[in-house]
Amino acid sequence: MRRQTALSIVAAWTAMSVATAAYSGTMDTSMPGTKMPGMRTPAPGPTRQAYTGNHAFLIKLRSIPHPVPFEKYFTLEFAVYDGRDPTKALTDAHLTVTAGMRHGLKHGFAHGMQSTPRVQANGNLFTVSGMYFHMAGPWTVEVDVRRDGQRGTTYFTLPCCGQ
Numbered sequence: 001m002r003r004q005t006a007l008s009i010v011a012a013w014t015a016m017s018v019a020t021a022a023y024s025g026t027m028d029t030s031m032p033g034t035k036m037p038g039m040r041t042p043a044p045g046p047t048r049q050a051y052t053g054n055h056a057f058l059i060k061l062r063s064i065p066h067p068v069p070f071e072k073y074f075t076l077e078f079a080v081y082d083g084r085d086p087t088k089a090l091t092d093a094h095l096t097v098t099a100g101m102r103h104g105l106k107h108g109f110a111h112g113m114q115s116t117p118r119v120q121a122n123g124n125l126f127t128v129s130g131m132y133f134h135m136a137g138p139w140t141v142e143v144d145v146r147r148d149g150q151r152g153t154t155y156f157t158l159p160c161c162g163q
Contacts (some may be wrong), residue, residue, distance in 0.1 A: 052152025055083045057093070059147045059154050062125065068133060070161030073115070076128045080145060083152070089124035094146040097128045099139050099158075109140065133160040 019129045049060040058081040076097065082088040097117045100109025116134040133139050141156040 007162050014095040037127070045139060049157060050154040052154045054110060054150075054152045056150045056152040057081065057083045057154075058086045058148070059156075059159065061156055063151070064158065068139075068160045069121055071134055072132070073129070074131050076131055076141070078126045078128065078143060080124050080126065091123045093121075093145050095119045095121070095126045095128075096146075097141060097161050098144075099131065099133075099141045101135060101137060102140055110124060133158075136161050 009123060022084055043163060051058050060079045060081070062077040062079050064076055067076065074096075078097075080090045080093045080095065082090055097119055098109075098112060099117070100112035102108075103110035113132050115130050116126045117130045117131050119127070120127045130142075131158065137160060139158050139160050144153045145151065
């Protein structure tokens with residue numbers, strides 16, 4: 001019984017370590033053949049992946065221009081996975097993406113972008129075009145996922161522009 005309890009504790013600690021590394025963006029999430037031409041895998045700095053608040057979905061930021069352009073349209077690419085089985089790509093999810101600057105707010109945006117992003121799905125990859133940061137500084141990208149009656153939201157912080 002003690003051995004079983006010890007193994008359970010080790011398994012729980014390992015799962016928490018992996019989840020923490022995944023949430024913090026410190027895990028290598030690169031996958032061959034998933035980058036769009038002209039895009040590159042994010043450099044350390046911006047969050048690369050995050051679970052939704054309810055842990056239903058894992059969202060990976062697959063590509064981002066470097067540096068994020070100032071007052072120019074750009075594209076992001078996200079991949080969506082099952083939050084309870086991060087190896088399972090979800091091809092039937094729906095994404096909504098918004099972005100804004102918080103300027104010290106813990107929730108919501110002080111202001112948003114001056115454009116409306118367009119999301120195009122291709123399997124579990126979602127290309128978000130029409131991103132436009134009109135001010136320098138940290139921007140928060142809100143990703144809302146819906147699938148089979150479940151909904152989850154997560155956030156990515158991106159530095160604009162060359163910061």
